[in-house]
Amino acid sequence: MNPFGRSAVVYPRPRPNAAVRLFCLPYAGGGATVFRGWPDLLPVEVEVAAVQLPGREGRMKEAPLTSMSDVVAAVTAAVLADAHVDRPFALFGHSMGALVAYEVTRELEGRRERAPAWLFVAGHGAPHLHRAEPRIHDAPEEEFTARLRSLAGTPDEILERSDLMDVLLPLLRADFEVCETYEFRAGAPLSTPITAVGGLADTLTPRRHLEAWRDVTNGTFQLRLLPGGHFFLNERPDLLLRALTADLFAGVLSQ
Numbered sequence: 001m002n003p004f005g006r007s008a009v010v011y012p013r014p015r016p017n018a019a020v021r022l023f024c025l026p027y028a029g030g031g032a033t034v035f036r037g038w039p040d041l042l043p044v045e046v047e048v049a050a051v052q053l054p055g056r057e058g059r060m061k062e063a064p065l066t067s068m069s070d071v072v073a074a075v076t077a078a079v080l081a082d083a084h085v086d087r088p089f090a091l092f093g094h095s096m097g098a099l100v101a102y103e104v105t106r107e108l109e110g111r112r113e114r115a116p117a118w119l120f121v122a123g124h125g126a127p128h129l130h131r132a133e134p135r136i137h138d139a140p141e142e143e144f145t146a147r148l149r150s151l152a153g154t155p156d157e158i159l160e161r162s163d164l165m166d167v168l169l170p171l172l173r174a175d176f177e178v179c180e181t182y183e184f185r186a187g188a189p190l191s192t193p194i195t196a197v198g199g200l201a202d203t204l205t206p207r208r209h210l211e212a213w214r215d216v217t218n219g220t221f222q223l224r225l226l227p228g229g230h231f232f233l234n235e236r237p238d239l240l241l242r243a244l245t246a247d248l249f250a251g252v253l254s255q
Contacts, residue, residue, distance in 0.1 A: 008059075008074070009052070010049070010050050011047065011048065012036050012037075013047075013048070015047040019087065020045060020046055021049050021089040022042075022047065022048055022049065022090050023089060023090070024048060024049065025100050027096055027097055028172060028178075029056075029168065030097075031052060032057060033050075041237055042241055042245060043245060053065065055171045055174060065174065066177045066178060068103060068178050068182045071100055071178055072100060072107055075100060079104065085114045090118040090248060090252065091120065094123045095230070098122055099124060100178075101120075102127055106187070118192065118194075118195065118247060119195070120194075120195050120197065120244055121194060121197070123233070124209075125206075125213075126210075127216065128215065136176060136180075138177075192219050193222075193247075194214075195223075196210040196213040196221075196222070197210075197226060197240065197243060197244075199226060199228040199232035200227055201228060202230045202232065204230050211223055222247060224243045226243065
């Protein structure tokens, strides 16, 4: 059975006896397969649960979501469904996924539902900071594609294939719309501890923007900088997961 099927939460390698579940949210345009190799790099105490949003991979036939409120509602429902939170859990999100993971944590804390034991945010500045990037989700195709190329997250062999881009562009535009129309709502800081992770060579997310995540939690805050650019999680996943594991063992698995 293909674990990356139509489910909203997929398990690359189920670990029913794991002590903690790590829900993972990818960057714009990404799907659950971003996290396919993570179980190989994590201890058996940690189970990877990749969140699969509509419009990608096994859910390709579903229309992608275009607003943060709809994405947060979908992810919250997926996380709470089918006993996915039957044990301590943490959330990890990269870039767009970091914003989503933060808002899902706010939603869970506000509902007084099971809240994450830890929130890992990577490759994105704190949500209350002003973002100066130009709005491109509705830009002409040539301009939009040029922006994708500058971000270096979409391989050139895909960007140069019109048949693949015809499939991928609507999803990428939808994800960019989610980020570009996001508006931070002031409120009480989280109680959930936060670790912010960034790439040392990431020009999109400077250190000061990562450090500002400290402002949105009353819990423990950690800043971790790793080699690589914006997509450091694909360049050196071993270093990233070593850092995540250290915080999970210190804050969750040791209890």
